[in-house]
Amino acid sequence: MKKRVVARISGSVQGVGFRDIVADYAYQDGITGTVENIDEGDVRIIAEGEEEALKRFITRIGDTRDRYVHVHEIAATWGAATGESPYFRIIHGDLASESFERMGIGITILKNISGKQDQMIGKQDQMIGKQDQMIELQKTMLDSGNRTRAEIQGFREDFRTMMNREFSTMKEELQEIKAALRKAGIMG
Template sequence: MKRLIITAIGEVQRVGYRDRVTKIARKNNITGIVRNCPGYDVEIIAEGNEVDLDRFISQIKIHEDPIYVESIKIDKGTYEGKWEYFEIQRGKPDEELGERLDAALTYLVRIDSNSRRSVEIGEQMLVKQDQMLDKQDQMLDKQDQMLDKQDQMLDKQDQMLDKQDQMLDKQDQMLDKQDQMLANQNYQISLQKITNQEIQEMRSDIKDSLNTKYQFIEQQLHEIQTVLKNAGMMS
């Protein structure tokens, strides 16, 4: 078992630090006393085993408004085992009463400050919420505008599809006209072929007829020449 003489330096008097140290000591099986020193510091005489003392020291370094332990000075003492529990060694009644009142006032000021801070934070949160709602309204307006634009785009696409359908109908009509023109051209070509064939046949018939007539005429001329020769009229 060990004894440590600890001096806590900082904002440790008239802020309820001794009460906090007493509760920490009880939880860590530490016996001894805590008391105010002349001036501003607090002295702690703590007895216990080494593990409990180390844990106790780490926990009394409090940095929670209004308590602020700036530093701790530790001296080793001789273990005596004279205390059965940990207690506050108080000063004169009027001093203790004054410290109690000061601690209470400090906590009231702290509560008031925290309340004001909470109100300020609440007001800031309300402002932020209003800003968020404004942003959400703006986003909704933008979404409405986007939806309107999409509707307009869909209308334009429908118009384009209608135009494409009309163009396809026109193309179908043009193809039908082209089919009719091709059919007419094929018919005319067929007629030309028939006409050409008939002309060729007529030419052949005329040629044959002329050849027959020429042969007949030549034969007649030949016979006339023969008669004239026989009559001595031609040499």
């Protein structure tokens, strides 16, 4: 059964894009009606739709979690639907005040974007610092590897020289043994 609810929303609900959020909820829930800023910083919603959809709509409005929007109170009056609005729309104030409100929202959002960029730059600086540490560690490991390779090459040269001397000595001693065996007539 179609119902009508007239709700006054108090809190931080003007100049923060709240009416757009409400219009989006109305579209999602199949609600018709209006939303407008009223005196004392409140917002008035006149909404019609199926009772369950309206209850869900009002609950979603109360549960809105946004960086700028803070709903403190919803005063709702329920009644029978009148069918006066075929769709949901935002009632805007005069062009100048609406423009200034939107600029204020834009400035707030830009400030937040700037703050987020500063945080991202800080995190990038930390990452660059860690990358620099890794590069230094890699250089240290490369230097250590180069020293180890040089040590191994030096060892191989020393070992080759020593083995060549030993083989030369053994060759000379073998020739002396052969000569002694020939002289003794043991070897031909």
